[in-house]
Amino acid sequence: MKRAIFPGSFDPITLGHYDIIKRGITLFDEVIVAIGVNSAKKYMFTLEQRKKFIEDSFEDEPKVKVVTYEGLTVDFCLKHNVDFILRGLRNPADFEFEKAIAHTNRDLAPIETIFLLTAASTSYISSSIVREVIRHNGDYTLLVPDTVRV
Ligand code: ADP
Numbered sequence: 111m112k113r114a115i116f117p118g119s120f121d122p123i124t125l126g127h128y129d130i131i132k133r134g135i136t137l138f139d140e141v142i143v144a145i146g147v148n149s150a151k152k153y154m155f156t157l158e159q160r161k162k163f164i165e166d167s168f169e170d171e172p173k174v175k176v177v178t179y180e181g182l183t184v185d186f187c188l189k190h191n192v193d194f195i196l197r198g199l200r201n202p203a204d205f206e207f208e209k210a211i212a213h214t215n216r217d218l219a220p221i222e223t224i225f226l227l228t229a230a231s232t233s234y235i236s237s238s239i240v241r242e243v244i245r246h247n248g249d250y251t252l253l254v255p256d257t258v259r260v
Contacts, residue, residue, distance in 0.1 A: 114138040114194035114224065117183045120145050120160045121153045122258045124240055126232040128167060130198040133226055135173040141196065143168075144186060145178045154241045166257035184219040195223040200233045 114134060120127060120143070134141040143164050145157060153160070161176055168174035179186045183195060195215065197208050212223040235253050243250045244260055251259075 111139045112137075112194070113140045113142065113190075113192045114196040115142045115144050115183065115187060115192045116196040117144045117146055117179075117186075119148075119151070119153070119237065120164060121237050122155050122160060122240060122254060123164050123167060124232070124235045124237055124254050126198060126200070126228055126235040128255050129229045129232050130196065130226050131168070131174060134196050135171065137224070138194065138196075139173065141174050142190070142192060143174060143176045144183070145176070146183070147178055147180045154244070163255070163258045167255040182218070184215050184221055187221050188219055193221060195221055197223060197225050198228050199225045200228045200236075 114137070116127075116131060116134060118127065131141055131143060145160055145164075147157065155163070157178055161178060164174075164176045168176070186192065187195065195212075197212075199205055199208060208223070208225065215221055215223060240250050240253050243253065
């Protein structure tokens with residue numbers, strides 16, 4: 111079984127994440143959307159809210175699982191028999207950042223990182239911009255799946 115993990119904060123899930131997950135399930139038998147728990151980080155949405163937004167977006171898609179995890183992504187992979195890490199690339203800055211993480215992960219474990227270029231229509235979207243729009247009462251609904259409601 112080809113299994114990939116799509117790790118992130120998903121604070122909240124955006125149409126960009128949604129696109130990567132949708133395309134991921136055409137490549138893998140299972141895509142595990144894994145919400146990393148980082149106690150040093152401040153989030154807009156609770157872990158439960160972030161998890162539910164994603165679960166509700168994919169409730170009719172049995173190939174998508176949603177989990178939360180602490181610690182290194184590669185340790186999660188080794189423990190749960192996951193061979194691939196899936197990441198989205200929006201721009202050169204993402205590439206540089208992701209390259210360093212992917213090289214480090216390869217040093218730590220024999221796990222391949224697979225990158226998908228974002229769809230042009232969602233490549234400008236980030237969770238931080240969504241949070242900014244929400245904070246200022248803008249119409250965030252254009253940027254997120256319709257299961258994300260504040
Ligand atoms: P992180 O805390 O790792 O930055 P995010 O939840 O922001 O977590 O992102 C998780 C993954 O989703 C990363 O691979 C990131 O590049 C990708 N991603 C974020 N926004 C988009 C987007 N608009 N289109 C495609 N991929 C995206």
